[in-house]
Amino acid sequence: MKIPRLLQAVLVLAGVYYGFIIVFDILLDAVIPSSLLAMYMFFVVAGVFMVFTYDEDQTRELVAPIKALVEDPSKRIWRNIVFAVVPLVAGAGAYMQMQPSFEAPLELRTIHPAPPTTAKIFGKRVNLLKLENPYRKFEKEDPEKFRELVEEGAIVYIQNCQYCHGDKLDGKGPYAAGLNPTPLNFQDVGTIAQLQESYLFWRIATGGPGLPKEAAPWISSMPVWQDFLKEDEIWKVILYLYDYTGHHPRSWESE
Amino acid sequence: MNGPRSRKTGRTVKTGLLLVTFGFVVALVAFALSGFDQLGAIAAEQEVAADAAAASPYGPAPKLTAADYPSIAGINSRVAVWIFAQLHLWFAAFVLAVPIFVFIIEAIGMRTRDKRYDDMAYEFIKVSITAYSLTAVLGGALLFSLILFYPHLFTYLSTIFKESMIYYALLFFAESAALYIYYYGWHWLQGGFKKWVHLTLGLVLNAVGTTLMLLANSWLTFMMSPAGVDAAGVFSGDAWAAIHNFLWNPINIHRFVANIAYGGSIVGAYAAFKFLTATTKQERAHYDWMGYNANFIAICALLPLPFAGYYLAAEIYAYSQQMGITLMGGIFAWLFIIQAVLIGTLFLSANYYLWCGMGRSDGAKRYTKYIKYIAIVLVGAFLVWFTPHTLVLTNEELKALGGPYHKYLGPLGIMPAKNTAVNVMIIFTALSFMFYRRANKIATVSWVNAGNAIQVALYTAGIANILFLGIYHGYFTNTVYKVAASIPQVLTTLIVIVGSITLDSFIYRGGKQVGPLHWGRIPGRAQYALFLLAVSFTWLMGLMGYIRSGIRQHWHVVDIMRDASPDAFTPTLGYAANVVSVAAIIFMAMVIFVFWIAQVSGNKTLPAGYWKE
Amino acid sequence: MDIKGYLLPFAGALAVFLVAFLLFDMAIMNMQGLSLIFYK
Numbered sequence: 001m002k003i004p005r006l007l008q009a010v011l012v013l014a015g016v017y018y019g020f021i022i023v024f025d026i027l028l029d030a031v032i033p034s035s036l037l038a039m040y041m042f043f044v045v046a047g048v049f050m051v052f053t054y055d056e057d058q059t060r061e062l063v064a065p066i067k068a069l070v071e072d073p074s075k076r077i078w079r080n081i082v083f084a085v086v087p088l089v090a091g092a093g094a095y096m097q098m099q100p101s102f103e104a105p106l107e108l109r110t111i112h113p114a115p116p117t118t119a120k121i122f123g124k125r126v127n128l129l130k131l132e133n134p135y136r137k138f139e140k141e142d143p144e145k146f147r148e149l150v151e152e153g154a155i156v157y158i159q160n161c162q163y164c165h166g167d168k169l170d171g172k173g174p175y176a177a178g179l180n181p182t183p184l185n186f187q188d189v190g191t192i193a194q195l196q197e198s199y200l201f202w203r204i205a206t207g208g209p210g211l212p213k214e215a216a217p218w219i220s221s222m223p224v225w226q227d228f229l230k231e232d233e234i235w236k237v238i239l240y241l242y243d244y245t246g247h248h249p250r251s252w253e254s255e
Numbered sequence: 256m257n258g259p260r261s262r263k264t265g266r267t268v269k270t271g272l273l274l275v276t277f278g279f280v281v282a283l284v285a286f287a288l289s290g291f292d293q294l295g296a297i298a299a300e301q302e303v304a305a306d307a308a309a310a311s312p313y314g315p316a317p318k319l320t321a322a323d324y325p326s327i328a329g330i331n332s333r334v335a336v337w338i339f340a341q342l343h344l345w346f347a348a349f350v351l352a353v354p355i356f357v358f359i360i361e362a363i364g365m366r367t368r369d370k371r372y373d374d375m376a377y378e379f380i381k382v383s384i385t386a387y388s389l390t391a392v393l394g395g396a397l398l399f400s401l402i403l404f405y406p407h408l409f410t411y412l413s414t415i416f417k418e419s420m421i422y423y424a425l426l427f428f429a430e431s432a433a434l435y436i437y438y439y440g441w442h443w444l445q446g447g448f449k450k451w452v453h454l455t456l457g458l459v460l461n462a463v464g465t466t467l468m469l470l471a472n473s474w475l476t477f478m479m480s481p482a483g484v485d486a487a488g489v490f491s492g493d494a495w496a497a498i499h500n501f502l503w504n505p506i507n508i509h510r511f512v513a514n515i516a517y518g519g520s521i522v523g524a525y526a527a528f529k530f531l532t533a534t535t536k537q538e539r540a541h542y543d544w545m546g547y548n549a550n551f552i553a554i555c556a557l558l559p560l561p562f563a564g565y566y567l568a569a570e571i572y573a574y575s576q577q578m579g580i581t582l583m584g585g586i587f588a589w590l591f592i593i594q595a596v597l598i599g600t601l602f603l604s605a606n607y608y609l610w611c612g613m614g615r616s617d618g619a620k621r622y623t624k625y626i627k628y629i630a631i632v633l634v635g636a637f638l639v640w641f642t643p644h645t646l647v648l649t650n651e652e653l654k655a656l657g658g659p660y661h662k663y664l665g666p667l668g669i670m671p672a673k674n675t676a677v678n679v680m681i682i683f684t685a686l687s688f689m690f691y692r693r694a695n696k697i698a699t700v701s702w703v704n705a706g707n708a709i710q711v712a713l714y715t716a717g718i719a720n721i722l723f724l725g726i727y728h729g730y731f732t733n734t735v736y737k738v739a740a741s742i743p744q745v746l747t748t749l750i751v752i753v754g755s756i757t758l759d760s761f762i763y764r765g766g767k768q769v770g771p772l773h774w775g776r777i778p779g780r781a782q783y784a785l786f787l788l789a790v791s792f793t794w795l796m797g798l799m800g801y802i803r804s805g806i807r808q809h810w811h812v813v814d815i816m817r818d819a820s821p822d823a824f825t826p827t828l829g830y831a832a833n834v835v836s837v838a839a840i841i842f843m844a845m846v847i848f849v850f851w852i853a854q855v856s857g858n859k860t861l862p863a864g865y866w867k868e
Numbered sequence: 869m870d871i872k873g874y875l876l877p878f879a880g881a882l883a884v885f886l887v888a889f890l891l892f893d894m895a896i897m898n899m900q901g902l903s904l905i906f907y908k
Binding site for chain 1: 586596627634642660661662664
Binding site: 704705707708709711712713715716717719720723724728736739740742743746747 | 875876878882886889
């Protein structure tokens, strides 16, 4: 038996929708955000519409049941039912959407705000566009010394940072559950792998209070580390962050 | 003196003439540009001489206060300049692009001796004539509003770009003259030598138009990446250095390609408008054909566009991390999601138009069964393309995920995934086009099966290579390789497209036609795809243009001249999107006016008994 | 499925193209010419 085209289209859409939910929420155990799923489905609907309507005959087949429902005198009862049910469903949907809930409103927080050109760090005004890690050069010049520096960075990290950012640098330290926004996950390809070392230096040294205007509402609980660490300790811990995660800082030089 | 041989010689002479003119124009442009160099050198020498007597003739960039910005009739200065600049840019992009492909279409017509091409080229340029005067009017409005609302900025820029502004004004006259002779002389300059003169005129028109754009581009890129001035904004006197600043060429390339795509989409909307209002079968066939060609132009220019854009963004990042992050990771990141959605819309509607167009051929049934697979890949790649880096999460989802980063969707948010997705989208759009080409043909060569097998292998290997480059270099190497891997990706895409078209032309050599193409046999829905293309392009240019300008933030000229006006703040995304949308609606209304006026000249009323006999 | 007329040329061409693309990638990624664009 041939499935009517309108039903085919509906089945495809339902299949894709529940496919996303099954794959992400159940199989991968990482929920798909509803905002993203809505965007995805919008364009899946567009794609299905395109495939089902590019041909004149097939389009006629697709809309035939809808046309019949509206025009065919023998379908009067069905028509009345549909015309009563559709507005009710739409109304219920609108009601559910507008109903107040206890859910806090969404917040679009800029996780990586743009850095200023210069910043005051350790009492000096530094140019963040030109600032470089003084120890990075040892990676090639003196690998042994570089290893030592990374290990010193590791000690700094374990003594100060891992409580929040985690001993695996995945943002899941012992205190992480109590914080909102949650500490950054350095393993993620979207965090330190996208940034220059000067950016990390600026963020570590000036912490939450040093966030620029655009990073409202400034609720980060990152301490101002220039008050607790020495300059070289910050540079060493940056070495460690990249070394442990296997990421490379953004730079414009080939290896 | 008659016979094929002398005709051939005649044609060679004419080709030679065209080449010489072209060379002359190029030399002229090069000379004009190097002229700035020399002027700069002269100025520099004078400066050295003057230095002995007094200080530099150029002062530093002025340090302004809010009092330096006139408030006139309660008008919001930023919005006024913004809307005028945007409207001017849309029209300018359109009128610069149309002569480029009109020139090409005219040349195709001369080569094939198919008059339909000549008629189409004429109709295209006719649409752009009214748009040309609107461009000039809006350019004037922009200039006035800049001088009125931002007098100090304008003064500062004009001390640096005074020569190029003069040249700009002179070139504008040349542009007008060339355009009017080109348009009004179309029917006069027909046949033989006259036609060559006309084509040459088209070339001059394009050379002048492009030079105009390059000059205007240098002013705005100077504001983003100033050069030829010191840290205080004191001009060195070297005008060429100021023009040839860091972001000049990336913008030039991006705008040149985008203008062609944009122009194609606008004339496509014109053809769709005419198709839908056509009353006869011939008219429908004509405008269907015109719409097809316009869409073809738009797609051809659209395919390289993501790379030009990526090159520009990479250069902005390389110029300043601050601008780069503001652009794509900071406050403007959400506009980039809208951009991604709109670009995907462009690809989807262009493909939909091609698929609908397959109905013109009786042989298309053999290929339509593959369309759903193309659609699946296109939509899939598109979903990757617009997956945001920072997800909007409800608190419940945040808790379920244990943080703002998504293990599986997060990696789709960064550029290597986007580059891979867009290359796949481009290859599959090319595939749609290949099916369209094949729809009406039957191959007669003996090795057709093997040929098809090689085609499929080329596509498979190309896509495998794109995925390999995107995944390996995108996620397992450092930034330099991440960015660099986009180059072999693009080249792979180009190789696949060019290779498969070449192979196809061999397979279908001496092939048969299924039957005549039924121009005009296309559903009305397809015309709305053409409208969608034009509207998406317009909106996209407005939003991205705002970002390009907005990343300067509170600077008129980055790090040199601070914006002290009350409007120096960066507006909210919603506000900016509203301004751009209103401007886009005004533009669309003006474009409909242009379409209407283009056909009004053809209307005739015979007033019975009005005139004396 | 037509083995001789389709599958063989497909497999052969696929192998050739894959190797060619790989060599091409290596050439481009190591080429000095890259610095023409990414000169910083």
